[in-house]
Amino acid sequence: MVTIKVNGTSHRLDVENETPLLWVLREEVGLTGTKYGCGIAQCGACTVHVNGQAMRSCAVTIGGLDGAEVTTIEGLSSDSRHPVQQAWLAEQVPQCGYCQSGQIMATAAYLKSNPNPSDADIDANLTNICRCGTYERLRRAVHRAAALMRT
Amino acid sequence: MTINLSRRSFITTTLTAGGGFALGIGIGETAEAATLSVRPWGDEAARYPGEINAWVVINPDDSVIIRYGRAEMGQGSFTALPQILTEELECDWAFVKPEYASANRNLRDNKVYGSLSTGGSRAVRETGEMVQQAGASARERLIAAAAKRWNVPAQDCVAAMSKVTHKPTGRTFRFGELAAEAAAIKLDKEPAIKTPDAFKFIGQRIARLDVPLKINGTAMYGIDLAVPDMVQAAIMACPVFGGTVKSVDERAIAGRRGNLQVVKLKDAVAVVADRYFRAKAALDALAIEWEVGAAGATDSAQFRKAYIDALDQKGADARHDGNVDAAMPTAAKVIEATYDVPIIAHAPMEPLNAIAHVLPDRVDVWVGTQNADLALTFAAQASGVKPESVFIHNTFSGGGFGRRLRPDEVAQAVAVAKAIGKPVKLIWSREEEIRQGRYRTQAAIRFKAGFAADGTAIALDMRNSAGSSNPQNARNGLDPQTTQGLSNTAYKLPNLRVVSILKNTHVPLGPWRAPGHSQNVFFVESFIDEMAHAVGKDPVALRRELLAHRPDFQRVLDLLVDKGDWGKPMPAGKGRGIAIHDSYDSVVGMIAEVAVANGEVKVERVVIACDCGVVVNPRGVETQLEGGMIYGLSAALFGEITIKNGRVEQGNFDTYPVVRLKDAPKTEVYLTPTAGKKWGGVGEPGATMIQPAVTNAIFAATGKRLRSLPIRGQNLTGAA
Numbered sequence: 093m094v095t096i097k098v099n100g101t102s103h104r105l106d107v108e109n110e111t112p113l114l115w116v117l118r119e120e121v122g123l124t125g126t127k128y129g130c131g132i133a134q135c136g137a138c139t140v141h142v143n144g145q146a147m148r149s150c151a152v153t154i155g156g157l158d159g160a161e162v163t164t165i166e167g168l169s170s171d172s173r174h175p176v177q178q179a180w181l182a183e184q185v186p187q188c189g190y191c192q193s194g195q196i197m198a199t200a201a202y203l204k205s206n207p208n209p210s211d212a213d214i215d216a217n218l219t220n221i222c223r224c225g226t227y228e229r230l231r232r233a234v235h236r237a238a239a240l241m242r243t
Numbered sequence: 244m245t246i247n248l249s250r251r252s253f254i255t256t257t258l259t260a261g262g263g264f265a266l267g268i269g270i271g272e273t274a275e276a277a278t279l280s281v282r283p284w285g286d287e288a289a290r291y292p293g294e295i296n297a298w299v300v301i302n303p304d305d306s307v308i309i310r311y312g313r314a315e316m317g318q319g320s321f322t323a324l325p326q327i328l329t330e331e332l333e334c335d336w337a338f339v340k341p342e343y344a345s346a347n348r349n350l351r352d353n354k355v356y357g358s359l360s361t362g363g364s365r366a367v368r369e370t371g372e373m374v375q376q377a378g379a380s381a382r383e384r385l386i387a388a389a390a391k392r393w394n395v396p397a398q399d400c401v402a403a404m405s406k407v408t409h410k411p412t413g414r415t416f417r418f419g420e421l422a423a424e425a426a427a428i429k430l431d432k433e434p435a436i437k438t439p440d441a442f443k444f445i446g447q448r449i450a451r452l453d454v455p456l457k458i459n460g461t462a463m464y465g466i467d468l469a470v471p472d473m474v475q476a477a478i479m480a481c482p483v484f485g486g487t488v489k490s491v492d493e494r495a496i497a498g499r500r501g502n503l504q505v506v507k508l509k510d511a512v513a514v515v516a517d518r519y520f521r522a523k524a525a526l527d528a529l530a531i532e533w534e535v536g537a538a539g540a541t542d543s544a545q546f547r548k549a550y551i552d553a554l555d556q557k558g559a560d561a562r563h564d565g566n567v568d569a570a571m572p573t574a575a576k577v578i579e580a581t582y583d584v585p586i587i588a589h590a591p592m593e594p595l596n597a598i599a600h601v602l603p604d605r606v607d608v609w610v611g612t613q614n615a616d617l618a619l620t621f622a623a624q625a626s627g628v629k630p631e632s633v634f635i636h637n638t639f640s641g642g643g644f645g646r647r648l649r650p651d652e653v654a655q656a657v658a659v660a661k662a663i664g665k666p667v668k669l670i671w672s673r674e675e676e677i678r679q680g681r682y683r684t685q686a687a688i689r690f691k692a693g694f695a696a697d698g699t700a701i702a703l704d705m706r707n708s709a710g711s712s713n714p715q716n717a718r719n720g721l722d723p724q725t726t727q728g729l730s731n732t733a734y735k736l737p738n739l740r741v742v743s744i745l746k747n748t749h750v751p752l753g754p755w756r757a758p759g760h761s762q763n764v765f766f767v768e769s770f771i772d773e774m775a776h777a778v779g780k781d782p783v784a785l786r787r788e789l790l791a792h793r794p795d796f797q798r799v800l801d802l803l804v805d806k807g808d809w810g811k812p813m814p815a816g817k818g819r820g821i822a823i824h825d826s827y828d829s830v831v832g833m834i835a836e837v838a839v840a841n842g843e844v845k846v847e848r849v850v851i852a853c854d855c856g857v858v859v860n861p862r863g864v865e866t867q868l869e870g871g872m873i874y875g876l877s878a879a880l881f882g883e884i885t886i887k888n889g890r891v892e893q894g895n896f897d898t899y900p901v902v903r904l905k906d907a908p909k910t911e912v913y914l915t916p917t918a919g920k921k922w923g924g925v926g927e928p929g930a931t932m933i934q935p936a937v938t939n940a941i942f943a944a945t946g947k948r949l950r951s952l953p954i955r956g957q958n959l960t961g962a963a
Contacts (some may be wrong), residue, residue, distance in 0.1 A: 095828070096258075104441060108500070110524075111520050115519060119518045124460070124463070124467035125459070127466070129673065130669070130895050131898050134895060134897055135592070164460070166459070168459075172459045179460065180458045181455065184451055185458075186454050186458065187319065188315030188317030188593070188640060188642045189453065189462055189639070190464060190591075190592040190641025216905065220591070223591055224317045224870045224876075225872065225907070226870050227873060227903075227907035231904065231907075243844065
């Protein structure tokens with residue numbers, strides 16, 4: 093039995109230790125905003141925050157997470173007004189949208205460590221895949237979110 | 244079966260229980276944002292009393308539902324088509340809500356929505372005018388209903404912002420108050436639709452309806468849904484296409500948790516469990532033997548050689564202007580080159596998946612598909628239930644790019660659900676998605692160009708070998724899709740020939756974003772560059788010459804040259820390349836700037852110019868061109884699926900890399916629409932010309948001509 097807190101709510105989980113956090117969130121907790129894209133920590137569609145750090149939840153097993161605090165896209169804000177979400181809306185980033193939960197979660201965590209990134213910083217540190225090719229707008233949105241967070 | 248609720252309540256329960264989310268509606272920029280359901284599919288059993296025609300429903304509360312016949316897989320027509328409807332209906336944008344049209348109704352009601360297939364960049368191009376007509380016809384009925392109530396002439400009434408106003412008195416009715424009566428109105432003749440000069444709402448930079456749902460996790464994709472009593476399935480089909488299941492050794496999963504059940508299909512093995520992660524882990528642990536046949540001895544090197552060798556075989560003329568055989572010997576100068584490309588996969592972010600619920604007399608499938616009509620056919624075939632009793636509930640798709648035009652996953656989900664007698668959600672792993680693609684064809688081409696003594700191009704001969712997505716549909720040795728971009732090239736020479744040699748292997752093929760064009764534009768636009776350099780002409784100058792008859796191309800070139808700094812000096816190791824093409828009724832050109840250092844290429848900047856005629860939503864056009872460009876750039880830089888022992892060697896993004904932020908160039912898009920030209924498609928064109936624009940830029944930077952893709956792994960140092 094493992095207990096984790098997801099978006100502030102405790103969940104006592106009866107699952108095998110090797111179960112990826114991604115599937116615990118989707119199938120046990122019932123939060124489907126976190127997406128399956130590759131299963132091997134390549135694409136980042138499953139990015140969530142574990143104790144404040146961005147992690148690719150498909151490659152994190154539940155056994156080591158007892159007591160962890162997890163934030164998913166559903167818990168990033170209660171009203172879609174987190175600065176990164178506002179920036180994503182303003183720049184109209186999503187197309188199919190499937191990768192965007194992960195993009196937003198990765199960006200929200202990254203901007204805490206680097207509140208004023210350059211394009212080169214963004215390119216080097218935000219490595220999630222988007223197949224629709226929203227990168228141009230995404231890069232702009234990261235700058236916009238950074239500006240919002242600084243004010 | 245344990246489900247004993249009525250069908251209606253079953254679906255209703257499903258819609259409220261699945262996933263447990265509230266219907267998060269209308270979050271965000273309220274001035275611009277209309278409302279949109281996170282689950283944009285209707286209740287099949289419901290009646291629509293306010294339905295004015297098959298396309299438009301106006302409810303008593305003034306909400307307007309547009310029944311949307313196309314998939315929303317990111318391309319944005321879920322916003323563009325409502326925008327077109329609003330223009331004609333004169334409704335308040337905040338009241339418009341798109342929903343998927345019913346494939347079942349489309350079948351039973353004589354194709355009332357036309358084709359539900361979403362491909363060929365035609366959502367707006369082919370549906371736009373139907374939606375316009377639906378809006379106009381609905382508006383005139385609402386006006387007629389109001390006029391009847393007031394007993395006044397209809398021409399004294401006007402519709403605006405979801406109200407009909409009697410101009411002389413200022414009296415008004417809301418659309419919702421009139422909807423039921425309007426539905427009964429018969430018009431003497433249907434109203435004419437607006438011409439582009441009258442558009443007010445079309446052409447505006449409206450925010451996408453789906454974006455608010457896609458920034459907070461509420462948008463529901465097929466993979467996110469749940470129905471009562473549903474179990475989960477993982478599946479693996481024979482890794483050698485066309486092979487079958489020989490045996491399955493289940494000992495390794497004996498005693499595992501999750502109520503595991505192995506389902507053997509003819510060509511695939513599925514494991515069903517209470518949770519997907521248990522099903523997937525068990526599937527991975529099974530020992531499966533496959534019957535693979537002769538295809539199990541094939542590999543990519545063989546196929547590449549076969550497609551290039553096929554260029555010497557007899558083919559069929561897809562086009563022949565003038566007489567190439569007579570003209571070529573008269574040329575003062577002749578150049579030749581052979582190009583080829585490998586097969587590539589689609590890799591949409593959301594792996595294929597479907598939920599199937601099979602009863603003896605009814606089948607329901609929830610799936611994000613580009614082709615709901617075909618999904619219905621597949622589900623009927625796999626279940627044995629008659630098509631009239633099959634219901635497809637289309638969902639948001641996490642990308643499609645052509646892969647979701649062939650719903651293989653629906654046939655599988657239905658077969659598994661039928662076998663176990665429970666609703667099943669079947670999810671492909673990423674590896675399955677990469678290894679069971681409907682790939683872009685391997686292709687090769689041999690060009691020969693002849694020039695007169697003064698450098699004028701007088702003859703162009705192309706011999707192309709490629710595979711057909713539907714070999715059984717080829718006629719006289721031709722599949723129009725394989726020669727797209729060749730046989731309809733806009734370049735005009737007195738002697739021009741396209742010979743097509745169709746060649747298929749055991750590898751299943753399918754349309755990949757801009758099928759045909761996507762490899763053929765790489766071929767043609769690269770060779771046009773070679774032709775320019777062969778006679779010492781600027782690549783833009785030669786294109787202008789051969790496109791003198793096309794003012795639209797000239798204008799796109801003007802804009803590109805201006806915005807893209809064509810001809811301006813660049814430092815050593817950097818170069819610009821250009822490409823331009825007409826597809827899906829849109830002329831799109833690109834200039835790519837690259838830097839080559841230590842044998843590595845970096846695409847630094849891409850400038851795109853486009854004439855797609857009437858623009859429904861400028862931002863929609865821009866994002867499609869940007870996104871298409873990135874999609875094509877992945878193919879150019881990295882795209883390669885290789886076959887060994889008959890099976891795909893790649894399996895995930897580590898071995899099938901795609902463009903990430905660090906690879907994504909700065910991008911600018913400029914539009915130069917021809918006045919009065921009908922709207923062209925923009926979903927696909929961007930994926931094509933980026934490929935030659937980049938390789939032409941590499942040539943400009945290094946003198947190295949790349950005649951194969953992908954770029955990765957090729958030697959970029961030293962002249963060709």
